[in-house]
Amino acid sequence: MELIMVFKALSNQTRINILVWLKHPHLHFPAEELQDYDPNLGVCVSDIKAKAGLSASTTSDYLSLLQKCGLLEATRVGQWTYFKRNEGAIETLNKLIKEAF
Amino acid sequence: MELIMVFKALSNQTRINILVWLKHPHLHFPAEELQDYDPNLGVCVSDIKAKAGLSASTTSDYLSLLQKCGLLEATRVGQWTYFKRNEGAIETLNKLIKEAF
DNA sequence: TCGGAATTTCGGAAAATAACGATATCTTTG
DNA sequence: CAAAGATATCGTTATTTTCCGAAATTCCGA
16 A cells, blocks of 8 residues: 555545545435445445535546555446445554554 | 645655654754754754755745644744654544544 | 845746546446 | 446546746844
8 A cells, every 4th residue: 555645545525525434334325325235345336426426437536546545445246336445454554654654 | 633634735755755754853864964953843944855855945835835734843943944743743643544534 | 234045935837636528338127 | 139327438628736946035144
């Protein structure tokens, strides 16, 4: 994990929000969208797009940026792509920050 | 402290480096420059400029950005401005990141 | 007070990022 | 196979960031 890539990814309020929303999806997404929510999968792009109020392309860009720097994991299931937090990477990040700074 | 401002400040390798250099100045700056180094003051702009290999204006910009977001503290002494880490703020940052993510 | 050194401020050119719509791809369903 | 929905990719314009040199400011010593 490259610290600078993570910081770039997090220097945008919406991307920070996405990471926070995905920590406890039930607190941030409408119940009907999480009908059959699976913690192993996460939340699909459209639900995140609706919550963020951004276009599909921007939402997709953001999610894949967060994925590229390791903070999110994606799983394709049929026509949907689900994103969830990579808790291991986030823990590593905390350690890295603690020891670097 | 605004998390997003901190992340923007840290999304630049030189600014990350400055923060690391200032953690243990003796490991990163020539001894003759730290002749009368005072932990309460830190390191002056010219020494940081020399280490970073940037122009005076850019160095000054970077340092004041790091100061504005709370990570550094500045003290003017005569014609020199010394910068040191704001350890309290950095600790707060660690906590914020830990609880936010 | 004058010159010079350290730093800051300002304006600008180049590079990077933001965010979109259009288009392409992939998948399911009729 | 065709159509429709979800997502990804691409090309674009607008905004932001990077980094500099020139000019301004501050301070010290002669």
